[in-house]
Amino acid sequence: MNAKSSSLPVHDDSRKPRSDGEQSRIRLLQAATRLFGNHGYSRTSTREIARAAGANVAAISYYFGDKAGLYQACFATMCEPAPDNIAQFDQPHYTLRQSLDGYYRQLLAPLLAGEDAQQLVRLFYREMLEPTGLWEREIHNNIKPEHLALVGVLSRHLGLAQPDDRVHRLAYALVGMAIQMLVGRDIIHTITPHLLATPQAVAEWLQYLGGYAEALVQAEKNKLQQG
Structure with missing residues (x-):
């Protein structure tokens, strides 16, 4: 699918909101995230956002x-800088399980915080369908560095000096298990709603994810040792 891309200008969001207006700022972000996700950037007006907020x-x-x-601020609220995320799982003294648990915690932080992850996912999908340049920037600035860091962690625990295609495939598979919790929320809520009902339920699922991931890595390690 070819969508017309028009890059958004970069704005400095460093201005400090007044303490008495913080709630207004939060409401604007929440309303904008919902409306941008539902209708896209070009079909959402500032008046509509202000009215909803x-x-x-x-x-x-x-x-x-x-x-x-405002559109960029919506993304900034859910996208931590790559170095901050990577530090949560790529530490030389971490065991494999500690690294995997840290990776999943940073990836699914919105779910753990009890935020409306469905709205965030919808906004990401809108950006992919109707790109403004932010999704491509997110891939290069955050997603790619995090992927390469995870590949480095896996290579270290697999005993590989350099990653190969097998390690990249393994990394994508590990991420895919967690992405299901975001993009498949409607399915999960229909079949087993209690599994995502609370942050505590999400945290319990993350523990299982860490175990599943560790088993996959060990299986790959066994294959390497055998041949």
Whole structure:
């Protein structure tokens, strides 16, 4: 599918919101995330966002600069910088299980925090279908470095000096198990809703994920040792 891409300008979101307006800023982010995810960037107006948030349109200019700045802020709230995420699982003294548990914790942080992950996923899908440049930037700035760091961790525990295609495939498989919890939430809620009902339920699932992942890595290690 070919979608027309128009890069958004980069805005400085370093301005500090006034303490008495923090709730207004949060409501704008929540409303914008929902509306951008449902309708896309081009078909969502600032007036519509302000109305849904119960705020004045001028508040968007004050906190975010313009619609492009607000759109980028929506992504910034759910995308931690790659170095911060990588530090949670790529440590030389970590066991394999500690690294895997740390990887899944940072990947599924929105679920653990009890946030509406479905809205976040929908926004990501909208960006992939109607790219503005943010999704490509997210891949290069965050997703790719995290993937390469995970591949490095796996290579270290598999005893490989350099990663090969097998390690990359293994890394994608490990990530896929966690992505199901995000993109397949409707299926899970229909069949076994209690498995994602609370942050505690998500945390318990993460423990199982760590065990499944560890078993897959061990299976790959056994194959390498055998041949």
